[in-house]
Amino acid sequence: MAEYAIELRNVSKHFGPVVAVDHVTLSIRDGEFFSLLGPSGCGKTTTLRLIAGFELPTGGEIYIGGQLQGETPPYRRPVNTVFQNYALFPHMTVYENVAFGLEMRRVPKDEIQRRVREALEMVRLPGMENRRPNQLSGGQQQRVALARALVNRPKVLLLDEPLGALDLKLRKAMQLELKALQERVGITFVYVTHDQEEALTMSDRIAVMNEGRVLQVGTPEEIYERPTCRFVADFIGETNFLSGRVKERRPKEVVVLVDGSVEVLVAADREVGVGDEVTIAIRPERISLHAKPPDPRALPGRVEERIYVGTDIRYLVRLTEQTVLSVRQQNPGTDAMIRFSPGDTVYLHWRLPSARLLTE
Amino acid sequence: MTGSRGVGSGTRRRGRWLARLLALHGVLGYLFLYAPIVVLVIYSFNASRYASGAWRGFTLDWYARLFTNEAIGAALRNTLIVAGVSTLVSTVFGTMVALAMERYDFRGKLAFDALLYLPIIIPDIAMAVMLLLFFVLARVQLGLTTIIISHVAFNISFVAVVVRARLAYFDITLEEAAQDLYANEWQTFRRVTLPLIMPGILGGALLAFTLSIDDFVITFFTAGPGSTTLPLRIYSMVKLGVTPEVNALSSMMLLASIGLVLLSLLLQKGGGGGIEIA
Ligand SMILES: Nc1ncnc2c1ncn2[C@@H]1O[C@H](COP(=O)(O)OP(=O)(O)OP(=O)(O)O)[C@@H](O)[C@H]1O
Numbered sequence: 001m002a003e004y005a006i007e008l009r010n011v012s013k014h015f016g017p018v019v020a021v022d023h024v025t026l027s028i029r030d031g032e033f034f035s036l037l038g039p040s041g042c043g044k045t046t047t048l049r050l051i052a053g054f055e056l057p058t059g060g061e062i063y064i065g066g067q068l069q070g071e072t073p074p075y076r077r078p079v080n081t082v083f084q085n086y087a088l089f090p091h092m093t094v095y096e097n098v099a100f101g102l103e104m105r106r107v108p109k110d111e112i113q114r115r116v117r118e119a120l121e122m123v124r125l126p127g128m129e130n131r132r133p134n135q136l137s138g139g140q141q142q143r144v145a146l147a148r149a150l151v152n153r154p155k156v157l158l159l160d161e162p163l164g165a166l167d168l169k170l171r172k173a174m175q176l177e178l179k180a181l182q183e184r185v186g187i188t189f190v191y192v193t194h195d196q197e198e199a200l201t202m203s204d205r206i207a208v209m210n211e212g213r214v215l216q217v218g219t220p221e222e223i224y225e226r227p228t229c230r231f232v233a234d235f236i237g238e239t240n241f242l243s244g245r246v247k248e249r250r251p252k253e254v255v256v257l258v259d260g261s262v263e264v265l266v267a268a269d270r271e272v273g274v275g276d277e278v279t280i281a282i283r284p285e286r287i288s289l290h291a292k293p294p295d296p297r298a299l300p301g302r303v304e305e306r307i308y309v310g311t312d313i314r315y316l317v318r319l320t321e322q323t324v325l326s327v328r329q330q331n332p333g334t335d336a337m338i339r340f341s342p343g344d345t346v347y348l349h350w351r352l353p354s355a356r357l358l359t360e
Numbered sequence: 361m362t363g364s365r366g367v368g369s370g371t372r373r374r375g376r377w378l379a380r381l382l383a384l385h386g387v388l389g390y391l392f393l394y395a396p397i398v399v400l401v402i403y404s405f406n407a408s409r410y411a412s413g414a415w416r417g418f419t420l421d422w423y424a425r426l427f428t429n430e431a432i433g434a435a436l437r438n439t440l441i442v443a444g445v446s447t448l449v450s451t452v453f454g455t456m457v458a459l460a461m462e463r464y465d466f467r468g469k470l471a472f473d474a475l476l477y478l479p480i481i482i483p484d485i486a487m488a489v490m491l492l493l494f495f496v497l498a499r500v501q502l503g504l505t506t507i508i509i510s511h512v513a514f515n516i517s518f519v520a521v522v523v524r525a526r527l528a529y530f531d532i533t534l535e536e537a538a539q540d541l542y543a544n545e546w547q548t549f550r551r552v553t554l555p556l557i558m559p560g561i562l563g564g565a566l567l568a569f570t571l572s573i574d575d576f577v578i579t580f581f582t583a584g585p586g587s588t589t590l591p592l593r594i595y596s597m598v599k600l601g602v603t604p605e606v607n608a609l610s611s612m613m614l615l616a617s618i619g620l621v622l623l624s625l626l627l628q629k630g631g632g633g634g635i636e637i638a
């Protein structure tokens with residue numbers, strides 16, 4: 001039974017010596033907004049093209065709606081793509097572009113007319129039927145590309161950085177609109193982006209990729225709060241890393257000796273042994289600064305720099321010889337703020353679950 | 361301030377002189393190229409019986425005579441048959457070659473590429489001798505067929521080059537988009553690729569047609585009895601002396617060629633109405 005809209009099992013794609021996609025296994029649920037997130041060249045586009053059928057995998061299997069795809073050509077797969085550069089047909093009008101898929105599937109003329117009109121209304125682009133793509137703005141072309149894909153009511157819509165070419169303001173607006181649209185039509189979206197903020201705000205789940213591999217799959221919250229490896233913690237948002245060695249294991253906690261000098265307590269949410277090399281990740285906004293130790297766990301440090309960022313005040317605090325932590329404090333207004341100055345001794349404190357134990 | 365203004369106007373003045381000199385140069389160049397043509401056209405309206413005689417007044421007689429001359433009529437028919445058939449064949453094959461060269465990688469592609477340009481580069485006379493040799497060795501009767509085959513041989517290259525230039529600008533994701541929207545390979549070609557490269561194909565076809573009509577050397581070598589084309593006809597007429605009739609015929613061919621070349625250029629620029637690439 002088709003439990004998943006899309007399943008990739010151990011899928012690899014090699015281009016000569018280049019391994020673009022490396023043993024990727026993914027299960028994308030029906031109706032999910034699923035993002036592939038990662039830096040440039042990590043294999044996001046290739047993964048999407050493998051699902052669409054523009055590339056055939058070197059190894060592994062791809063299932064769409066429970067059906068093994070094998071060498072099925074793109075035109076027999078129940079998915080549609082919104083291309084990064086839109087790829088609208090320049091010799092056809094907006095109407096002809098949107099109607100193309102329906103015509104190829106021999107849908108009756110009057111139904112085509114109705115569905116094209118509906119699709120153009122859905123992307124809020126009515127009355128443009130007779131224009132050519134080159135008579136449209138970037139944002140409008142983007143909507144036509146969306147309508148051209150959605151009009152076919154595919155099981156899955158594949159989107160490759162569809163907002164990449166738009167300016168920041170339009171992009172923000174389209175993010176919300178796309179998300180709302182996806183919830184309304186209930187189609188599974190597989191969305192490629194290298195913008196972590198975009199992925200966090202839009203997705204139900206995210207797969208973080210690097211060098212052809214999927215490193216972690218989870219909800220935006222899981223990915224942000226509980227990154228499982230250093231790359232994910234570093235790629236999503238800002239993170240401080242403390243490296244050290246496990247000194248002691250307690251039932252619920254682990255004591256890590258950071259840089260051979262400072263003892264840091266973290267929750268024992270993964271198996272480590274005494275003596276193991278580990279990394280602790282902690283977000284700058286989860287650290288608070290105090291003039292006096294608020295708790296025996298608080299660590300002393302010295303303020304090196306204070307940077308005014310508007311919404312926040314950012315401090316750089318030296319913890320050890322090797323480690324400087326970035327700390328963000330919300331800016332509640334100039335007068336209300338307890339400020340520290342470079343040279344001050346401060347106490348760093350965070351709630352125990354805020355620090356994450358990572359193995360490299 | 362004043363100084364700088366002075367320098368500025370000085371440069372401008374010098375620029376103006378340079379521009380005039382260049383313009384004169386251009387005019388002289390065109391004069392050199394086109395004066396003989398202008399003379400030819402003017403003399404085709406000369407009432408004198410001698411092609412290079414003194415001006416005896418305006419007449420359309422020579423043109424009228426062309427249309428009643430049966431030998432010229434036959435030559436015109438041959439020319440159109442050769443040009444029509446060879447254009448059709450070479451356009452189809454030239455387009456296919458261009459698509460293959462642009463889209464597929466295969467062993468020996470580079471060598472094939474070089475071979476494709478050969479008919480454009482090698483002298484007509486060498487190609488003519490080669491073709492003649494080939495036909496003689498293959499024991500093919502010289503006639504319209506051999507002319508057509510020969511014209512196809514050089515036209516394929518020209519068509520392929522023109523179509524390839526168009527294909528180089530073709531965005532391959534458009535074909536992927538079509539396939540993504542359920543169009544199979546053939547539908548993709550017919551609905552997306554073909555309309556978008558059509559200006560290139562038509563441009564190539566017109567170029568082929570023009571080259572075919574104008575060709576003398578290769579046609580001369582591969583023609584047989586009864587397959588005289590217009591250029592061959594003109595040549596044999598000139599051997600008996602340049603008559604005003606020859607002038608008129610040449611003028612007509614000139615007009616046709618210029619028209620075809622202009623049309624071909626226009627199409628390649630993609631100006632041809634609906635069929636344009638964004
Ligand atoms: N057709 C191809 N031939 C050879 N190498 C390729 C091809 N397509 C992709 N690659 C390589 O595969 C790797 C992954 O490419 P891909 O386009 O999937 O990255 P991406 O994550 O989409 O990056 P970006 O964010 O820059 O679009 C890259 O190293 C790229 O150079």
Ligand SMILES: [Mg+2]
Binds near residue numbers: 044045046
């Ligand atoms: Mg990409």
